[in-house]
Amino acid sequence: MRKKRLGVVVTMVALVGLGLQSAIADAEDTPNSFQLIDQALKEGRLDYETSLVQKIYALHNPERLKPEFRSRGGPPIKSATSLYLEIKQNWNRLSEGAQDLLWPYLLRPTQTGEDSLSGGYGHSYTTDDTASWVSPSGHFRVWYVRSTEDAPDMTDEDPQDGVPDWINLVGETLDDVWAYEVNGLGYREPIRDADYSYYYDQYGMDYGGDGRFDVYVEDLGSAIFGYTGAEFLIFVPSSQESFATCYIVIDNDYPESVFGHKPEESLQVTCAHEFFHAVQFAYRCDMKLGFFMEISSVWMEDQVYTEVNDYINYLPYFFGYPQISLTTYNGRHEYGSCIWGFYLSENYGLDIMREIWEQIHGGSVATVAFNEVLGDFGSNLKDGYQGFALWNYFTKDRWRQNSYYSEGSDFPEIGICRTHTQYPVSFQQGPAGSRPQYLGSNYVVFIPNGRSGGLTVSFDGQDDLTWRATIVGYGGSWCIIKHFNLDQGNHGQIQLANWEDFSQIVLIASVVSETEVGGIYFYSATYDSTLNNLSKLKDISITPNPAFVIQCHSKQFMVEGYDSDGDTINAHPNWFNWEVIGDIGSIDSVGYFTAGDDIGEGKIVAFREGMADTARVNITSSITEDQPSTLRPEECILSQNYPNPFNATTLIRYALPAVSGKQTAVRLEVYNILGEKVATLVDGNQKLGYKTARWDASSFSSGIYFYRLQAGDFVQTRKMVVLK
Numbered sequence: 001m002r003k004k005r006l007g008v009v010v011t012m013v014a015l016v017g018l019g020l021q022s023a024i025a026d027a028e029d030t031p032n033s034f035q036l037i038d039q040a041l042k043e044g045r046l047d048y049e050t051s052l053v054q055k056i057y058a059l060h061n062p063e064r065l066k067p068e069f070r071s072r073g074g075p076p077i078k079s080a081t082s083l084y085l086e087i088k089q090n091w092n093r094l095s096e097g098a099q100d101l102l103w104p105y106l107l108r109p110t111q112t113g114e115d116s117l118s119g120g121y122g123h124s125y126t127t128d129d130t131a132s133w134v135s136p137s138g139h140f141r142v143w144y145v146r147s148t149e150d151a152p153d154m155t156d157e158d159p160q161d162g163v164p165d166w167i168n169l170v171g172e173t174l175d176d177v178w179a180y181e182v183n184g185l186g187y188r189e190p191i192r193d194a195d196y197s198y199y200y201d202q203y204g205m206d207y208g209g210d211g212r213f214d215v216y217v218e219d220l221g222s223a224i225f226g227y228t229g230a231e232f233l234i235f236v237p238s239s240q241e242s243f244a245t246c247y248i249v250i251d252n253d254y255p256e257s258v259f260g261h262k263p264e265e266s267l268q269v270t271c272a273h274e275f276f277h278a279v280q281f282a283y284r285c286d287m288k289l290g291f292f293m294e295i296s297s298v299w300m301e302d303q304v305y306t307e308v309n310d311y312i313n314y315l316p317y318f319f320g321y322p323q324i325s326l327t328t329y330n331g332r333h334e335y336g337s338c339i340w341g342f343y344l345s346e347n348y349g350l351d352i353m354r355e356i357w358e359q360i361h362g363g364s365v366a367t368v369a370f371n372e373v374l375g376d377f378g379s380n381l382k383d384g385y386q387g388f389a390l391w392n393y394f395t396k397d398r399w400r401q402n403s404y405y406s407e408g409s410d411f412p413e414i415g416i417c418r419t420h421t422q423y424p425v426s427f428q429q430g431p432a433g434s435r436p437q438y439l440g441s442n443y444v445v446f447i448p449n450g451r452s453g454g455l456t457v458s459f460d461g462q463d464d465l466t467w468r469a470t471i472v473g474y475g476g477s478w479c480i481i482k483h484f485n486l487d488q489g490n491h492g493q494i495q496l497a498n499w500e501d502f503s504q505i506v507l508i509a510s511v512v513s514e515t516e517v518g519g520i521y522f523y524s525a526t527y528d529s530t531l532n533n534l535s536k537l538k539d540i541s542i543t544p545n546p547a548f549v550i551q552c553h554s555k556q557f558m559v560e561g562y563d564s565d566g567d568t569i570n571a572h573p574n575w576f577n578w579e580v581i582g583d584i585g586s587i588d589s590v591g592y593f594t595a596g597d598d599i600g601e602g603k604i605v606a607f608r609e610g611m612a613d614t615a616r617v618n619i620t621s622s623i624t625e626d627q628p629s630t631l632r633p634e635e636c637i638l639s640q641n642y643p644n645p646f647n648a649t650t651l652i653r654y655a656l657p658a659v660s661g662k663q664t665a666v667r668l669e670v671y672n673i674l675g676e677k678v679a680t681l682v683d684g685n686q687k688l689g690y691k692t693a694r695w696d697a698s699s700f701s702s703g704i705y706f707y708r709l710q711a712g713d714f715v716q717t718r719k720m721v722v723l724k
Contacts, residue, residue: 049095059077142167225259228249
């Protein structure tokens with residue numbers, strides 16, 4: 001009877017299997033149990049269904065795991081959501097013996113009779129001494145037991161309400177997560193299981209008795225943070241929609257010695273992560289989305305609980321192997337690939353992830369959804385990925401405040417596949433062992449050898465693929481970025497003068513079209529002593545001039561150089577001394593200017609050995625119609641507030657485009673994490689231009705807040721943090 005029940009469920013969950021493939025299991029120094037199992041499957045030492053059984057044992061009963069798989073390198077596995085979904089969707093292809101072993105793990109912990117089916121093994125409750133508590137919001141029912149190893153600490157002190165404090169904390173944390181993800185960011189609510197109680201009743205399955213979202217607390221051991229169990233898939237043929245009912249299972253204590261954070265912090269990121277899986281199942285339940293399910297759920301952790309930063313533990317699995325496809329799903333890489341979510345949201349705002357899920361709900365696969373949503377911003381997936389690969393170079397010691405990832409100083413350095421110190425570098429093939437896969441990249445480094453001159457770099461990518469290639473000249477506080485203009489044969493060339501100004505020059509080669517194997521490319525690098533513009537420099541001019549800079553914003557000033565014939569040559573800002581005249585801000589040694597908080601006018605001066613130029617600078621709160629058209633925004637933009645986090649006051653900048661010369665109705669409001677409006681900063685009609693609003697939060701408590709801009713049809717929300 002039990003196999004028939006699950007068979008019906010799986011018939012409804014008729015998905016295409018993806019499998020926990022391991023593309024890099026044999027490349028990492030400390031593979032976890034999942035990767036060891038995948039490697040054995042890849043090498044034919046293990047069949048598919050046994051690999052699923054062994055993975056379940058790795059999570060819940062490591063004593064049953066084969067000795068050769070008893071290795072868990074790195075932090076605990078973030079989530080088993082996709083593994084459970086994979087087992088269900090492939091149920092009918094499993095043998096009766098495998099079904100017998102896996103069945104107990106696929107029911108809710110409160111489902112009776114499991115212990116007798118599993119010979120004492122299983123992860124579910126082994127006592128009927130169960131209880132539940134409804135969270136303050138009424139959205140969640142939290143289930144637990146009062147005895148056995150699954151019981152939480154039964155301390156009931158704060159509040160003394162007959163419910164263990166840990167269970168109170170679980171419910172309150174989930175309420176905060178719901179408020180943030182659903183009320184704050186506007187995502188869909190999870191599907192109510194009670195709305196489909198007919199199916200549960202028909203097949204004797206437990207749905208918790210009401211429409212509240214069910215969360216089960218049990219002892220998950222040390223291998224995993226938690227998981228979301230998808231149950232019934234509802235498919236609507238007319239719209240091709242597919243969504244699923246589900247529940248969440250989380251740990252009963254999260255010891256710091258295992259999970260690396262205070263228990264309440266591990267609980268926070270798990271609730272944010274797993275609840276977002278439940279949200280995803282309201283958009284689409286499909287294992288083809290496995291990699292993006294994890295990318296966006298790990299990303300969401302840091303949006304809800306900014307200070308925990310558990311995601312950083314998984315970044316080495318991405319930054320160490322940038323050649324591996326962004327779409328890889330192997331039990332590790334997809335968690336480190338969360339960085340794609342950070343790149344998108346820090347460039348285009350928090351709403352972009354929801355917009356991607358809305359496209360997925362309409363039937364798009366993840367990569368198509370990326371391309372469609374980026375198209376709304378005037379970009380596309382190919383160019384977006386090129387920018388992403390560039391951002392991934394500027395981490396750790398190369399990170400620069402207010403540029404690239406906001407927390408990039410804590411990220412690992414990107415993996416370099418080859419380094420050159422002798423020139424010329426003859427035309428040669430990129431490393432065969434690390435060819436970039438689809439949405440993967442190689443980083444080749446050239447170290448200047450101290451001679452005056454420059455470098456000519458040529459690139460030639462495999463003809464039947466689409467490539468993006470970039471050169472970065474990195475010199476610490478200064479860098480030059482040049483993108484290859486590749487011809488139809490994927491060939492291009494870039495010259496970089498005055499290489500002595502850089503500590504290294506980097507070729508970034510990325511494959512941005514689908515391929516089953518890594519892309520082949522060739523490159524060369526030739527030293528050229530004539531690529532020395534400093535000796536030719538006779539006159540200079542600063543650009544832009546005049547310059548309009550918004551309060552507390554930054555702008556890079558450049559220098560145009562001229563030779564004795566008046567012809568333009570490349571001039572590096574670090575060749576000059578820079579000064580600010582007037583109390584308008586500060587400038588560094590490479591012309592990077594940061595405006596102060598006050599509106600006013602001043603000047604920027606660059607000079608060197610008898611050559612000098614001056615640029616007029618206007619510090620403003622907005623750009624008006626009588627200023628240059630190049631400074632008039634073409635689209636609505638809501639920028640990240642600055643500073644962020646902040647103590648008392650912060651500035652919020654936004655841009656309004658011209659609409660037939662008319663004014664635009666604008667509302668800028670601030671909300672707390674519960675979705676309650678706490679301030680209205682702008683409410684009225686405004687003309688085109690760049691605007692700045694100030695929020696004084698000195699009377700507000702520490703925490704996460706949202707600011708929402710509505711300008712005509714444009715609506716966007718961003719997050720900010722008050723930290724006192």
